[in-house]
Amino acid sequence: METATHMLRTGQRGTLFQLQMALRDLRTSFQRIGLAWSLATHDVGSRYRGSILGPFWITLSMGLMVLGIGFVYANLFHIALQTFLPYVALGIVFFGVMTGAINEGCDTFVQAAGMLSQTSLPMFTFVWRTMFRTLINLGHHLVIVVAVLAYYGYWRMAHPLLALVGIGLMLANASWASMLAGIASARFRDIPQIVVSVMQFAIFMTPVFWPADKFGAHRAVLDFNPFYHLLQAVRAPLLGQAVAPLSYIVLVTMAVVGWTFTFAIFARTRRRIVHYL
Secondary structure, three states: OOOHHHHHHHOOOHHHHHHHHHHHHHHHEEEHHHHHHHHHHHHHHHHOOOOOOOOOHHHHHOOOOOHHHHHHHHHHHOOHHHHHHHHHHHHHHHHHHHHHHHHHHHHOOOHHHHHHHHOOOOOOOHHHHHHHHHHHHHHHHHHHHHHHEEEEEHHOOOOOHHHHHEEEEEEEEHHHHHHHHHHHHHHHHOHHHHHHHHHHHHHHHOOOOOHHHHHHHHHHHHHHHHHHHHHHHHHHHHOOOOOOOOHHHHHHHHHHHHHHHHHHHHHHHHHHHHHOO
């Protein structure tokens, strides 16, 4: 049965059949969700094997970045540190989550080339593997978030439930973008460099290091920046601020359209991905 399933990946039976096989792959991947989690934890553990702090080196390096940028930019913008440092800390942490998910998504299938060519594991298993790695990294970064919110007293006005909704929308959008990058990277090996460049450009065009209200008359540009809405849906509730309804509309629309488009691409290319690798 496993051999037959593996052979079906290279067959062509029409659009409906491709869609059915893609749905089967998705359904089967949920039955192997434990494997995806095990692969993700192994990836994180092996990356820091022999290290004293282990994955908490991620937390330390990001914490130093937050402190450095927070102190410098607070003086440049003449903003009180207790106002600006939490803003920057949340911006760096959560934008880093999006960046990590999409950048690492480029290696989703390339990294799994050996297993995909020798087994009949669902391809979505490796998508969940990437997203679980992202969640593990986020768990380490939450130490910074909690510390900053507690130290500056924002925990009194924060809305954690709304922030969880924002994180859910962020992950829903980051996951389809990650998968789409993985499919494209399997076919074209220049895609990872393009994605990294785009994300580097996006971080400076998104209010991560600078306050959104400093954009002045050109603030309308932010409405067309999806990363702004992704970041605002998480950061604003934690700072006790309201999230504009437009941000939720944009994020839900992005998730629905993005996943529909990505799944259609996956259904069409699923049987070819192994050959791309």
